[in-house]
Amino acid sequence: MTAQVITVTSGKGGVGKTTAVANLATALAIDGKRVVCIDGDIGLRNLDVVMGLENRIVYDIVDVIEGRCKLKQAMIRDKHFPEMYLIPAAQTRDKNAVSPSDMVRICNDLRADSDFVIIDSPAGIERGFRNAIAAADRVLVVTNPEVSAVRDADRVVGILEAEEKGNPLLILNRLNPTMVKNNDMLSPEDVLDLLGIQLVGIVPEDETVIIGSNRGAPVVNDPKSRAGQAFRNIAKRLQGQDIPFMDLNQQGGLWSAIQRLAGRK
Amino acid sequence: MMNFFKRKSSATSAKERLQLVLVHDRTDLTPAQLESLKDDLLKAISQYIDIDPDAVQIGLERDGRSQRLVADIPLRSPSHHRAG
Numbered sequence: 001m002t003a004q005v006i007t008v009t010s011g012k013g014g015v016g017k018t019t020a021v022a023n024l025a026t027a028l029a030i031d032g033k034r035v036v037c038i039d040g041d042i043g044l045r046n047l048d049v050v051m052g053l054e055n056r057i058v059y060d061i062v063d064v065i066e067g068r069c070k071l072k073q074a075m076i077r078d079k080h081f082p083e084m085y086l087i088p089a090a091q092t093r094d095k096n097a098v099s100p101s102d103m104v105r106i107c108n109d110l111r112a113d114s115d116f117v118i119i120d121s122p123a124g125i126e127r128g129f130r131n132a133i134a135a136a137d138r139v140l141v142v143t144n145p146e147v148s149a150v151r152d153a154d155r156v157v158g159i160l161e162a163e164e165k166g167n168p169l170l171i172l173n174r175l176n177p178t179m180v181k182n183n184d185m186l187s188p189e190d191v192l193d194l195l196g197i198q199l200v201g202i203v204p205e206d207e208t209v210i211i212g213s214n215r216g217a218p219v220v221n222d223p224k225s226r227a228g229q230a231f232r233n234i235a236k237r238l239q240g241q242d243i244p245f246m247d248l249n250q251q252g253g254l255w256s257a258i259q260r261l262a263g264r265k
Numbered sequence: 266m267m268n269f270f271k272r273k274s275s276a277t278s279a280k281e282r283l284q285l286v287l288v289h290d291r292t293d294l295t296p297a298q299l300e301s302l303k304d305d306l307l308k309a310i311s312q313y314i315d316i317d318p319d320a321v322q323i324g325l326e327r328d329g330r331s332q333r334l335v336a337d338i339p340l341r342s343p344s345h346h347r348a349g
Contacts, residue, residue: 151287184275186279195330196327197330
C-alpha cells in the first residue's frame with residue numbers, strides 16, 4: 001500500500017479548507033480507506049475541533065519533528081472510524097518549527113500504512129503553505145465564488161505551477177444556486193473560466209456544515225446533507241471514480257454546462 | 266438605450282473586474298507599467314516604420330492559464346507617407 005498525499009489549500013482564509021479536509025477524510029474512511037489527516041496550520045490549529053478530537057491530543061506534529069514522541073504516538077484515532085487518524089498542529093509554536101523536508105519525511109513514513117494522507121494547509125502563501133505542499137502528490141484548491149477568494153486562489157495556482165506541483169483540482173465551496181440564478185454570484189463556469197484549472201467538485205452553501213462543525217461531526221455522516229453529498233462525491237472522484245456532478249437546483253442548462261466544462265457527462 | 270440605464274449584474278461586474286486583476290497579478294505588471302511598455306514599444310517601432318500612434322492597441326490577453334501580449338499596430342501606408 002502506498003498512500004496518495006493530498007494537500008488542501010486556498011490562499012485566502014475562511015473559504016472552508018479545514019471543513020473540506022475533515023469531510024473528505026471522513027468520506028474516504030466511510031469508503032473503507034485508511035486515512036491520516038495532518039493539520040498544517042501551526043499555531044492556529046483547528047482540524048482537531050472540526051473533527052471532534054480536541055480532547056484526545058497528547059502529542060502534536062512538532063513533538064514528532066523534535067523527537068519528543070514517535071509518529072504513531074501523535075496519531076489520534078478517530079472516534080468512529082478506527083482507520084482514520086489526525087496528526088494535530090502544535091498550538092503554542094510558530095510555523096518555523098516545521099520545514100518542508102520535515103513534512104516530506106513524515107508523509108513518506110505514513111505512506112506505507114495508509115491509502116490517503118490529507119494535509120490541511122494554512123491560509124497564505126508563506127512558510128506554512130510551502131510546508132503543506134512540499135509532500136503533495138496532488139493539490140486541491142478550495143475557493144468561494146467571491147472576488148477575493150478567486151483572486152487568491154489564482155495566486156496559489158500560479159505558485160503551484162511555478163513549483164511544478166502538477167495540475168491542481170478546484171473545489172468550489174459555498175455556492176448559492178439561487179444567487180447564481182439571479183446573476184448575483186459568480187457561476188461555476190465563470191470561476192472555472194477565470195482560474196483555468198480542472199474542477200473536482202462544487203459544494204453548495206449549506207447550514208448543516210456549521211451544525212456539523214458545532215458537534216465535531218463532519219456533514220458527510222449526514223445522509224440528508226447536500227454539502228455532505230457533494231463531499232462524498234469528491235472523495236469518490238479522488239479514488240478515481242467517475243461520479244456525475246450533482247444537480248444542485250434542478251437547472252438542467254447550468255449544470256449540464258458545468259459537466260461539459262469539467263469534461264464529465 | 267435601455268441598457269444605458271440598466272445596471273450591470275453584480276456577477277458580471279465581479280467577472281469583468283477579476284479578469285483584469287488576474288491578468289495583472291499573473292504578469293506582475295501594473296496598468297501604469299503596461300502603459301510605459303506601450304510607449305517604449307511605439308518609440309522603438311517608430312524608428313523603423315511610420316505608424317499611427319493613436320490607432321495602436323496593445324493589451325494583455327488571457328488564454329486558459331497563459332497570458333499573451335497582443336499588439337495591433339496599423340502602419341501608415343508608404344504612398345501616404347510620400348505624399349506628405
